[in-house]
Amino acid sequence: MDKKKDIRVLTKEQLRDFFIENGDKAFRGNQVYEWLWNKSAHSFEDMTNISKETRKMLQDNFVINHIEVDTMQRSSDGTVKNAVRLHDGLIVESVLIPTKSRTTACVSSQVGCSLDCKFCATASLKKMRNLNPDEIYDQVAAINKESLLYYNHKLSNIVFMGMGEPLMNYNNVLKAIDKITSPEGLGISAKRITVSTSGIPKMIKKLADDNVKFNLAVSLHSGIDAVRSQIMPFSMAFPLLELKESLEYWYAKTKSRVSYEYIVWDGINDNRAAINALVKFCRYVPCKVNLIEYNPIDKGEFQQAKHQAINDYISILEMNDIIVNVRRSRGKDIDAACGQLANK
Numbered sequence: 366m367d368k369k370k371d372i373r374v375l376t377k378e379q380l381r382d383f384f385i386e387n388g389d390k391a392f393r394g395n396q397v398y399e400w401l402w403n404k405s406a407h408s409f410e411d412m413t414n415i416s417k418e419t420r421k422m423l424q425d426n427f428v429i430n431h432i433e434v435d436t437m438q439r440s441s442d443g444t445v446k447n448a449v450r451l452h453d454g455l456i457v458e459s460v461l462i463p464t465k466s467r468t469t470a471c472v473s474s475q476v477g478c479s480l481d482c483k484f485c486a487t488a489s490l491k492k493m494r495n496l497n498p499d500e501i502y503d504q505v506a507a508i509n510k511e512s513l514l515y516y517n518h519k520l521s522n523i524v525f526m527g528m529g530e531p532l533m534n535y536n537n538v539l540k541a542i543d544k545i546t547s548p549e550g551l552g553i554s555a556k557r558i559t560v561s562t563s564g565i566p567k568m569i570k571k572l573a574d575d576n577v578k579f580n581l582a583v584s585l586h587s588g589i590d591a592v593r594s595q596i597m598p599f600s601m602a603f604p605l606l607e608l609k610e611s612l613e614y615w616y617a618k619t620k621s622r623v624s625y626e627y628i629v630w631d632g633i634n635d636n637r638a639a640i641n642a643l644v645k646f647c648r649y650v651p652c653k654v655n656l657i658e659y660n661p662i663d664k665g666e667f668q669q670a671k672h673q674a675i676n677d678y679i680s681i682l683e684m685n686d687i688i689v690n691v692r693r694s695r696g697k698d699i700d701a702a703c704g705q706l707a708n709k
């Protein structure tokens with residue numbers, strides 16, 4: 366078994382120190398750092414402006430635990446789904462969603478998920494482990510390449526809405542975002558990144574304390590505790606009152622509007638009481654609502670609500686001056702749509 370250290374756990378400073386300790390110049394560390402992150406080198410051999418001896422020395426000391434796109438599927442609507450193999454053989458999925466004007470990457474933060482949202486295919490996969498910062502970064506870098514290849518422009522947006530609960534892998538997600546936004550990484554603005562959480566109040570407050578610059582989305586799906594805990598049983602431990610308080614804290618510190626992800630299901634939240642509860646919840650902090658089209662999963666007991674129910678949501682939210690967007694499902698034919706990622 367290879368016991369060599371993954372070179373990408375080193376900071377730039379540590380890499381510079383490594384070269385100084387080995388009788389070389391510190392700037393060699395900068396060059397290697399650029400290869401590892403900005404140029405996404407998968408092997409020391411790719412580092413063509415580094416001497417053969419230095420590459421050999423790196424090879425003797427380190428490995429690069431990069432991901433591999435194991436299979437790539439393209440949907441009839443242009444959506445691309447990558448099944449990504451990690452260095453230990455586990456698989457996660459990430460998705461490229463193109464629209465006329467932009468491309469969005471939806472990335473995973475954990476292998477499987479420990480939460481139990483009843484409508485989500487990932488919930489059926491046991492959580493195996495958290496993704497490392499470089500594994501999250503690599504998913505974005507791979508999708509950026511595909512965006513250039515298929516759509517002729519760089520990736521424009523990133524959402525952490527793939528497999529896993531990003532705030533339960535807090536440190537690694539934030540480290541990955543640091544690299545993604547850094548000019549030495551992918552140089553993508555934090556304003557174009559959205560972290561979507563199922564709503565863990567303590568961690569939302571931590572984001573606010575850490576003064577993060579990316580956007581926050583919360584999978585709300587109901588403004589009524591009894592209904593929400595039926596859909597997302599773990600939320601029994603985090604009642605809506607606590608969620609509300611954490612969002613007020615977030616807004617007070619960041620002045621950044623929250624997005625609520627919301628699916629309307631037949632017979633579950635397709636009624637007037639549910640709409641009124643959402644309107645009430647939307648009054649707590651400046652926000653917008655994304656109504657997401659649902660994609661039934663195998664054996665799923667949840668079905669998309671009728672058009673009329675969704676239209677009722679839209680008109681009542683708009684009547685209350687709440688911004689509402691309807692998010693059509695993409696990549697359904699390749700199981701790449703919201704809630705469908707399950708390593709099939």
Ligand code: SF4
Nearest residue numbers: 478482485487488529
């Ligand atoms: S919706 Fe997100 S948090 Fe809930 S089970 Fe699926 S991956 Fe986990």
